[in-house]
Amino acid sequence: MKILVTVKEVATVEDEFEIEGTEIAEQYLGADLNEWDDYAIEEAVQLQEDGIADEVVTVTIGPEDCEQTVRQALAKGADRAVRVWDDALEDVDLLDVNAKTEILSAVVEAEDPDLVLSGVQAGDDSFGATGVSVAENLGFQWGAVVNHLEHDFEDGLASVRRELEGGVEELTDIELPAVLTIQTGINEPRYASLRGIRQAQQKPLDVQTLADIGVDESDIETELELTDMYEPESESDATFWEGSPDETASELGDLLRDKGVAQ
Amino acid sequence: MTDVLAVADHRRGELRDVSYESITAGRQLADETGGDLHIAVISGTVDDFAAKLNRDGVDTIHTVSHGEEFNHDVYSQAITQLYDELAPQYVLTPNSVNGLDYAPAIANELDLPVVTDTVDLDNDGETLVATREMYGGKVETTTELEGDAVITIRGAEWPAAEGTGDATIEAFDADIDEDAIGSTVNGFEEVGGGDVDISEADLLVSVGRGIEEEENLDLIRDLADALGATLSSSRPIVDNGWLPKNRQVGQSGKVVTPDVYIAIGISGAVQHVAGMKGSDTIVAINTDPNAPIMDIADYAIVDDLFDVVPELIDEFDG
Numbered sequence: 001m002k003i004l005v006t007v008k009e010v011a012t013v014e015d016e017f018e019i020e021g022t023e024i025a026e027q028y029l030g031a032d033l034n035e036w037d038d039y040a041i042e043e044a045v046q047l048q049e050d051g052i053a054d055e056v057v058t059v060t061i062g063p064e065d066c067e068q069t070v071r072q073a074l075a076k077g078a079d080r081a082v083r084v085w086d087d088a089l090e091d092v093d094l095l096d097v098n099a100k101t102e103i104l105s106a107v108v109e110a111e112d113p114d115l116v117l118s119g120v121q122a123g124d125d126s127f128g129a130t131g132v133s134v135a136e137n138l139g140f141q142w143g144a145v146v147n148h149l150e151h152d153f154e155d156g157l158a159s160v161r162r163e164l165e166g167g168v169e170e171l172t173d174i175e176l177p178a179v180l181t182i183q184t185g186i187n188e189p190r191y192a193s194l195r196g197i198r199q200a201q202q203k204p205l206d207v208q209t210l211a212d213i214g215v216d217e218s219d220i221e222t223e224l225e226l227t228d229m230y231e232p233e234s235e236s237d238a239t240f241w242e243g244s245p246d247e248t249a250s251e252l253g254d255l256l257r258d259k260g261v262a263q
Numbered sequence: 264m265t266d267v268l269a270v271a272d273h274r275r276g277e278l279r280d281v282s283y284e285s286i287t288a289g290r291q292l293a294d295e296t297g298g299d300l301h302i303a304v305i306s307g308t309v310d311d312f313a314a315k316l317n318r319d320g321v322d323t324i325h326t327v328s329h330g331e332e333f334n335h336d337v338y339s340q341a342i343t344q345l346y347d348e349l350a351p352q353y354v355l356t357p358n359s360v361n362g363l364d365y366a367p368a369i370a371n372e373l374d375l376p377v378v379t380d381t382v383d384l385d386n387d388g389e390t391l392v393a394t395r396e397m398y399g400g401k402v403e404t405t406t407e408l409e410g411d412a413v414i415t416i417r418g419a420e421w422p423a424a425e426g427t428g429d430a431t432i433e434a435f436d437a438d439i440d441e442d443a444i445g446s447t448v449n450g451f452e453e454v455g456g457g458d459v460d461i462s463e464a465d466l467l468v469s470v471g472r473g474i475e476e477e478e479n480l481d482l483i484r485d486l487a488d489a490l491g492a493t494l495s496s497s498r499p500i501v502d503n504g505w506l507p508k509n510r511q512v513g514q515s516g517k518v519v520t521p522d523v524y525i526a527i528g529i530s531g532a533v534q535h536v537a538g539m540k541g542s543d544t545i546v547a548i549n550t551d552p553n554a555p556i557m558d559i560a561d562y563a564i565v566d567d568l569f570d571v572v573p574e575l576i577d578e579f580d581g
Binding site for chain 2: 012013015019024094098101120123124125126127128129130131132133136137141142143144145162163164165166167168169170171172173174175178181184185188222224225227228229231232234236238239240241246248249250251252253255256259260261
């Protein structure tokens with residue numbers, strides 16, 4: 001079985017920040033492997049260790065700067081990586097679900113995996129829609145918000161649990177090829193070993209342009225326009241206790257005694 | 264005319280709250296231009312559901328009788344056929360786990376843009392302005408688009424529709440292609456049972472990502488012991504395997520309503536807040552005065568939990 005994992009480098013924001021136009025000012029931004037994708041990578045690597053997957057390939061949409069994040073996925077055990085970037089993508093304000101679907105679908109078609117694992121959502125724009133959209137686009141089956149995957153694939157089916165609201169899980173069998181969107185907590189993502197980090201430097205990382213994967217620039221034109229970004233107005237009417245830790249702890253202690261919940 | 268097709272959410276025989284909220288959101292969108300609000304209710308006891316969904320503001324309810332429980336292929340087929348028949352401008356679905364299992368698919372199938380997890384919507388008949396959060400709620404954004412779209416709405420952002428409506432209820436004869444159904448739901452399981460029911464506690468000491476390391480949990484355990492409180496947590500602690508699932512407060516965990524809820528090192532993501540906002544008194548201990556948890560806290564200590572918690576233990580142990 002061949003597995004493709006979508007890997008995104010997400011922007012992280014410091015507690016204090018400023019907004020310039022429809023973006024957060026660059027000096028307050030960091031970059032990290034998308035948390036959900038970390039679990040997707042781990043699941044794929046475990047499938048490889050269990051002898052079920054023969055090859056794990058990652059695919060990323062992003063500029064050269066994000067190669068460090070891609071290497072992180074390789075260091076954790078993926079075999080090789082594909083990174084798609086293009087001058088045409090540089091100026092795009094908001095890469096919407098349809099644009100990402102076009103790009104990722106082209107890579108999935110070229111790679112022809114049995115299983116695609118993607119994170120439920122990205123920590124920055126949080127659309128939570130791309131995995132299912134890619135599946136529908138390619139005629140793959142799919143399951144959203146998967147928090148357990150059986151590693152036997154009996155009868156060519158992926159047996160999964162989907163994490164519904166309120167502590168309920170749905171037990172579902174999904175035909176392959178399929179896209180599963182992976183929820184946090186499905187496994188315990190490993191830290192890359194030093195050996196893994198060294199090996200990752202030697203693993204293939206193919207860079208492809210839109211033309212290379214056969215996607216026309218007009219296919220990624222978005223109908224969505226990001227028009228404003230602002231800090232939500234604080235609705236806090238909390239009483240802020242101030243003072244040293246022993247003073248604030250004492251205030252809280254008084255409250256708990258007043259409410260009769262602690263003595 | 265801005266017609267809206269909103270899709271109801273139900274599970275195991277019960278309509279979910281967001282179904283009534285999407286009537287309110289859908290009515291607001293349709294009202295801008297005097298359009299109609301259509302509701303689709305698919306699978307399960309649809310006649311019973313339709314009677315319940317017949318609230319103020321609904322024009323037509325379309326029932327699709329096929330199977331008992333949610334199946335994304337059935338939903339996708341039924342909704343795309345309803346879209347072809349009704350030609351609404353917006354298809355509105357809940358941003359629930361199931362909503363996210365079909366909304367992107369119908370958008371792709373119908374070649375429409377999709378905007379998920381909206382918390383506010385506005386339109387003038389041409390341009391839709393959707394408000395969404397980014398970066399885990401640190402910022403809000405507005406996104407504009409023209410023409411038809413698939414939109415998912417976050418739960419508890421719109422009030423539930425009330426009253427008794429005079430909607431027309433029609434059975435829609437969807438042509439469901441069984442061969443195109445590629446997944447089978449075999450059942451459901453309640454998780455998070457076990458030794459403790461956190462929803463029964465009067466005082467919850469709840470810990471989040473701010474605790475940093477598993478070893479540090481002992482500090483919070485000591486606090487819970489000193490206070491005679493029950494220990495609970497936000498999602499990342501359970502994801503890390505540091506506490507069992509039955510301790511998780513939030514959308515995918517337990518909903519709790521204790522007398523006092525002490526949130527320690529919990530930023531207050533919307534999924535967490537959904538599980539504890541009904542607490543009588545909420546106290547937040549967090550280094551970030553702008554953390555979303557402060558919006559619903561009654562009392563707050565902006566300080567390092569590793570400084571405050573030992574003092575609090577001393578208060579009660581001494």
